[in-house]
Amino acid sequence: MKISVIIPTYNRILFLKRSIDSVLAQTLQPYEIIIVDDGSYDGTSAMIKKNYPNLKLICQENKGVSAARNIGVKASSGDWVCFLDSDDEWKKNKLSEQNIALEKNATYSFCHSNEEWIKNGKKINQKKKHKKYGGNIFKQCLDMCRVSPSSVMINKNVFKDVGLFNEDLIICEDYELWLRICSNYKVLFIDEPLIIKYGGHEGQLSSSFESIEYYRIKALEYLLLTRMTNNNRKETVKMLLFKLNIYLNGLKKRDKKSDIIKYDKKIKLWNKVIFE
Secondary structure: OOEEEEEEEOOOHHHHHHHHHHHHOOOOOOOEEEEEEEOOOOOHHHHHHHHOOOOEEEEEOOOOHHHHHHHHHHHOOOOEEEEOOOOOEEOOOHHHHHHHHHHHOOOOOEEEEEEEEEEOOEEEOOOHHHOOOOEOOOHHHOOOOOOOHHHOEEEHHHHHHHOOOOOOOOOOHHHHHHHHHHOOOOEEEEEEEEEEEEEOOOOOOOOOHHHHHHHHHHHHHHHOOOOOOHHHHHHHHHHHHHHHHHHHHHHHHOOOHHHHHHHHHHHHHHHHHHHO
């Protein structure tokens, strides 16, 4: 198994060293580590060249995390790909545990794990709604993103089959790609926290509930243009209608008249699709 690790980063010099060092400390070393500097202006590239001269560094103008991950995948030489967000950290057995699990379950091409959360320096518990799953999990993943990019190990052939991250989505790009994958592949889940996710610091892509729902709606609309079974398509339309109605209610509370008309038309259109 040749594993390529892709770390996209944008002005995260304060956290990036921790992320890189967690990869270098793995009990199973990857084939290559690729850092994609997405237009940072905080000295990231200079720090990488000075402290990690043997790592592959790709620099591009700021195009967003999807474009950064995608260029990393295209430049990778491994047959398996792992992503690591530059403010997250891997536990030292992350790659070895996934490697063992995938060798025992050779029919799987996509693996993810549980995670540990730390916010403002304190460990916090995940809520019941964040529960993660394995197997045929498409339906369980429709409401929200249940797979952390930093936890995945993906066979590169999967990208050839379903495509890469959608660069039109500013957020929820991972939600949309995982749904594309889960619609066509079984998922191997390791119910052990193999990564540490940190929250509460500046520079994170945090958004209001309404903004997240807006991009989840866009993600589901993109998803409906892709290949999936009739049953999965029906479930996707149901979830889209559910989220459209929630979003429309928010627009009505804020008296956004032009948007109310737009989203009311969307709901009527998708209702026709599901009931015809």
